[in-house]
Amino acid sequence: MKKAIILLSLLLTNFVYTQDPTLKLGVAGLTHGHVGWILGRETKSDINMVGIVETNQDLAKKLSKEFGFSMDIVFSSMDDMIKAVNPDAVAAFGNIKDHLNIVKACAPKGIHVMVEKPLATTYNDAIEIQQLSKKYNIHVLTNYETSWYQTNIKAHALLKQGEIGKLRKVIIRDGHKGPKKIGVSNEFLEWLTDPDLNGGGAITDFGCYGANLMTWLTNGKRPNSVTAVTQQLQAENNPKVDDDATIILTYDNEMAILQPSWNWPIGRKDMELYGTKGAIYSDNPSQLRLRLSKGYSDYTEETFLLGEREEPFNDPFSVFADVINGKLTLDPFNVYSLENNIITMEILQSAINSAKNGRTINLN
Known part of the structure; x- marks a missing residue:
């Protein structure tokens, strides 16, 4: 009986350690019309939304009531959010020009980024994002609806x-x-x-x-x-x-x-x-x-x-999590x-x- 309990304990311990860690996700901006994709995402074990950056408090309060997130996780700047919750990754849902600044804030800290299309407002900004990604070895993904x-x-x-x-x-x-x-x-x-x-x-x-x-x-x-x-x-x-x-x-x-x-x-x-x-x-x-x-x-x-694409490709956030966790390598x-x-x-x-x-x- 004792041996059986020890064996079960080892199996459970191994199971816990082989599970992919839950990704701590920050959300940068709430003004993008597609932000509901992450705020209304069904509960899954792969991602946990831990922080939001939004300077428009009225908008944040409105969406807080609609989607049920706490205003305690809403911050006024990227630096404040990063210091408070230390996210593994950030999804950008503000204007496109902000994408470069978001990558600038995240890359030196090893925080991966996914932006809504397009990648940037200018080619020069896109090149700077690429340079930051390579320098700090982070993933920068761009999400398109047609990817699904x-x-x-x-x-x-x-x-x-x-x-x-x-x-x-x-x-x-x-x-x-x-x-x-x-x-x-x-x-x-x-x-x-x-x-x-x-x-x-x-x-x-x-x-x-x-x-x-x-x-x-x-x-x-x-x-x-x-x-x-x-x-x-x-x-x-x-x-x-x-x-x-x-x-x-x-x-x-x-x-x-x-x-x-x-x-x-x-x-x-x-x-x-x-x-x-x-x-x-x-x-x-x-x-x-x-x-x-x-x-x-x-x-x-x-x-x-x-029908829909198979998992994880039916959900961009699942793709993002799997890429970061090393479960998924995307084709060139x-x-x-x-x-x-x-x-x-x-x-x-x-x-x-x-x-x-x-x-x-x-x-x-």
Whole structure:
């Protein structure tokens, strides 16, 4: 009996020590409209939200009542939060310009960071973030909603399997009616339509999706050239920024057309891949169509109806925790990766410069 108790004790001790430690997560900012993803996240053992940084006390109190977190964990600065709760990682949910300052505060202390897309407001800020990440050996991930789409994963797999032949053209459309029309909060709208705090309007808010996906699809290729035009079709709602853009990327053998807009009549995040033998249509998070050419204009079509991605890829915070704990190693130039998002920011910066100056930007 005594031996059995000792054995059980050893087994339980081993079980405790083999469990992944709960990640202490800080949240930097509450003004981003997507912050509900972490505040309302179902209880899991992988992450424990230990601190929040937000200077807008009224907003913090409002969200405290809505989501049930204590105001005792709300701090007025990154330094105060870090000193008080010593987080392992921080998720950024404020304006995009703050991303660099958040990494500056976290990196020297070995605190990993995940930001909402895009990585930064400028290419120079993105490079500085990359340098800090390398110097202090921290992970910096960028979260995109399209990272959770099983249809995009299926499209990528079909492309790599050669189902549509060699890739020639990609069309990616992202956006909605516009932040004011869809009713985002005043706190979100204030910086989302500020060219300094957001880097631009629709060209950055939704242009980053296409640049990120194209960089992933091509396994880290930089385009040869970037050409962009922007318009302001809702001056009354977006007086300081563009709200419609078209970005053309050329590569040695491919072309991408990105169409980010705050003027779509319906919300959309869809992608079309055209190869030498057929086409893939990633229509939405759950439907994908594969068309294969038959002669001049005929084709076969197969429709795939897909569910959510498997764990941990159905939850960006689970991905973040698993990367930090060493359970997950992401593929090079994956959509979350810093190397992908540096190229994404180079594309966005070039697109902004192209639209501003009315000329094509040659990268190579």
